[in-house]
Amino acid sequence: MTTSSERPAADIAVIGAGIVGVACALELARSGMRVLLLDRQAPGRGASYGNAGHMATEQVFPIADAGLLKRIPGMLLDPLGPLRLDWRYLPKAMPWFVKLLWNMRAAPYQASIAGIRALNEASLPAWQALLDSIGRRELLKEEGSLLIHERHESAESLTMLAMRMRAQSVPVEEWSRQAVLGRVPALTDRVRGGLFFPATGHVSDPHQVVLALHDAAERQGVRFSTCRVDSVSANEEGVRLETSAGTLVVPRVLVAAGAHSAPFVAGLCGKRVPLDTERGYHLMLPREAERLPVAVTSLERRFIMTPMAEGLRLAGTVEFAGLERPPNMQRARQLERLAQGLFQRPLNTESATPWMGFRPSLPDSLPVIDRVGPQGRVWLAFGHHHLGLTQAAITARLVRHFHDDTTDSALPPLAPYRLGRFA
Template structure:
């Protein structure tokens, strides 16, 4: 990460004409900051953490353009009790957080009914259709084309009695013009020789892309942003005060210094941490932290060739520059509670069932991580302006699809701010839709 970071005082003294602030230096905020630079703004990026080191750091890095359904659908509701009661299943809510999570789950239940779920699928599909081309434009612009890899994706099943699930998936994908094919036996083994021979069948998506490594991509985005004259402030945003002419941003540093900066435009891209800032400007958004876990095996980057989703075990395996990564779990659990340690053990067990030879290594190395996906009950992000203060805008709430939709989100938001007609209708992504 480049060291061209400015203190608050330096920015106040030397960049009094700063016009555009982006709050949040995850992958969405970084893409918005670069897109704002391309639009001619002088941009200041603000985060209390190192760019790319929060939620964006630990995901699987694959552009999940085939994942078009919201998290909540009638089928998911029918399967939820079984998944929830399974001690090795993907769904959990920490007991200490159940009461706090209840209002979110109530909205989730309503959003999971047939009609709203179908609307969600239509919206997610539109964003995902545009996602890869937007990433091509973003990475080509900064000379990092090689970080976008057309690697293909596999969804695998354990037993032959689930072939009907694969057939249903293929039918649905073809209805949305998403290329895929059924593979089994020798064809599956040729695609992924290391996969367990006990697996029955899979659906292969040849057009799915991935990023070489999510943190490395965030580094590349940030370095390009700084080289183009951007400013980065390490600070917490403690208050937003918008009016018709400007947005004042109150900042607090680790040293306790407090400063107020004024901007012509401010975009809140702070993931789950956006919620408290929105409350200050009269917006109550049901945003929750959906905790996700990963285990990364740093010496096994080349053990698999594609991203792999286990339909039975609900985890993704991804070959990244940082290593082979196993990603999974879905916990509505807030941002303050520590990880549930047994979840890492479950991830390892699931990984071993899929890649048994990996665990025969005598000196197998691995690392653990937990992050906080910003999730809204309808599984759709917010890409919008404040209904009263047009100078204040928002891009957050992408749940499992932050990496997938980051680049297209930035383009859509800047189009909206410049009063251009976005390539995708944003009506379903309003900040006040709840």
């Protein structure tokens, strides 16, 4: 670390070594910057470690929809439901949920869709280019994904969803039971059909993707420091970070700390950002690596199953309980029960491992990607909720353009992701 009287240790410090922070660090180093990457954990050990691994480019709709109000009683009463609001966290969560409901109005809701869609449409090509550039394209499986249904009465809902998606230019195909079982023969014939999304995919191991990018970043000159960032401030002369390893003074900082980003934004910009966390759970089944060829989501059961190199990952359950409360691993174990009856042969759950991580969520379902603060010294890339993996590569490309103050007409415009949208 360095003091203010010494030469800066880097041109920019990146706070957060998850998938977004590491991808940004690599792109910034390629632009010629000296980059210092900071995290209290090893790279990729936070939310990026346990995400569903799905490149969810089809998910262009905000997390709040017209059906949310009907689900609130169940969110409070069912501790193992797919969408859970811990009643003890309710007083703290209420301001965030009010903003969430406010964004369900027609104009902001459509603005959120446009912002999500713009990032998602550019996400898969950005990932292809990024993984090609480090020689690790094999980590990305571009074989599409499925949303299946089991109840006859769900067919109309799925058709309506397909129509809404086509209206947003999302490639989608309506598949019969025979088509679904032909692609995924391990499923039971209680499956009645589904939607196939050809422009999606999954990764074979989300953690390995982070490590591959980090290795490439280190070869590009990025330095990593395991430390806790306690406080931050910025002025016309630079950015000061007080860390567990000492004081660091740099010309610029990029906040990419996911669900932990809000205090840094407050310290650097004096702005309270309405950031909360969706606590996501997964259950990893190490003996089921070959069960599915593509990621499969169940409409009625509200969870996703993704094939990975180290097994089958069951994920998708969401809990609002803040950053402090211990994980409720029964929610992860519940995923095994959700999968029962979906397969011709029961899943092998021997040595199954549960996990919980914090997804950073903003009430309009859009991330913050911006350059703010004194002399534009504060750069921001956080709040991608459950689309952090999907949108990481395109976010890194956008952040790279902060360095030379240029725009690229091929990239999404930054206006929807500006910090200033929060009063």
